[in-house]
Amino acid sequence: IFLIMKSARITAPNEPLSISESETPKPQGDQVLVKVGSVGVCHSDLHLWEGGYDLGDGQFMKVTDRGVKYPVTPGHEIVGTVEDIGDNVSGIVKGDQVLVFPWIGCGECPACKVGNENLCDAPKSMGVFQDGGYSDYALIPNFKYLAKLDGVDPDAATSLACSGLTAYTAIKKANQNSPEFLVIVGAGGLGLMGVQIANAITDAKIICVDLDDQKLNTAKEMGADFVINSKESDAPEKIMSICNGKGADSVVDFVNAPPTAKLDFAVLRKRGNLVLVGLFGGSIELSLVTIPLKSITIQGAYTGNYDDMVELLALARKGTLNPVISKRYNLDECNTALEDLKARKILGRAVINP
Ligand code: NAD
C-alpha cells in the first residue's frame, strides 16, 4: 500500500499545467519529505512555463538548453510540515514547520564551497531543475536545506525563499556605496520586498518606479519615500529632480527590460551602482564611453544563499518584514494563478495552498 500525491506539472512550454498522480516518495538517508502547506507563485515560474527568456532581437534562450527537463513540477518558494525523514536526518523531526532553501548546488564548485550554492556552476534548483512545490509533497534532497519557521506565518514565509531573498541580496549590493538616493524599479513580488528591506537596512531615500498606481501606493505604504509612474514621459526628469539634479546613487531593477534599463542609465549618477535582477529580457545599446567617464558599476544579482535566508526569517520573526500575500489558490487552480500573475493582477505575492 502506498500514498498517492497530486502534483501540477509543466509538460511542455505554454501548455496548461496538468495535475498528475504519483506515489508519494519515501525519504532515504539525508532526505526529508515535506507536506506542502504553501508555495509562492513567482514570475520565474512564468518564464519556466513560457520555456525561456527573451534575449532581444528575436532571440530566445530556452530553459531546456540550460538543463531543464519537462515534465517538471514548478514551485521554488516552499513551506510545509515535515511528514517523514530519512535515517541520517538530525535536528529536524516530524511535524516541524519548515521553509525550504531551493537554490541547491552541486556542492563541489568554487561557489558551493564558500556556501553560495545559488551561484553554482551546475545548479539543481528545486522547481526548476528538479521537482518543486506545486504538489502535495516535496522531497528535499538534504535536511541542511531546511529552516524552521518558529512562528513566522507560513504563507508569508514562502516569499523569503526567493522574492525576499533575491531582494535582500540585491539591496545589499546596492547599499555598498551608501546611497543617499536609491531607485527601485518594479513594485511586484520582488520590488515590494525590496522596498521593505531597503527601508530596514539602508539610510537611503527610496524612489519606487512601476507602471501601476495601485502597486505604487502599496510601495508607499511599505516605506518608499517617492513613487513615480514610468508611463509618464517625464519620469526620468522627475527622478533627477528628486535626486537634486545629480541622479541616483544606486538603482535596483527588478524588471530589467529595455524601457526600464534605459531609465536606469538615464537616472544613474556619476559613481553610481546599478543592480540588475529582473528576467523580463530584451537588449539595449550602451553608450560605452559613459561607463568609464561616469565610473559606474553594473552588476547582476541572482537569489541568495542559505545564511541570507535564515537572516531574513529572523527579520520576519521580529516583524521588520511583512511580505504582501494578496491571493490564495488551491492546486487545481494553478493555471489561473499563473495567468493572473501574467496579467499583472497580483499585488505582492500569490500563493498556492495544495
Ligand atoms: P511580478 O510580476 O510580481 O512584478 C513585476 C512588476 O514589474 C509589476 O509590478 C509590473 O507592473 C512591473 N513592470 C512590468 N513592466 C514594467 C515596466 N516596463 N516599467 C515599470 N514597471 C514594470 O514579478 P516578480 O515575481 O517580482 O519578478 C520580477 C522579475 O524578477 C521576473 O523577471 C522574475 O523572473 C525575476 N526574478 C529574478 C530573480 C533573480 O534572482 N535574479 C529571482 C526571482 C525572480
Ligand code: ZN
Ligand atoms: Zn522566484
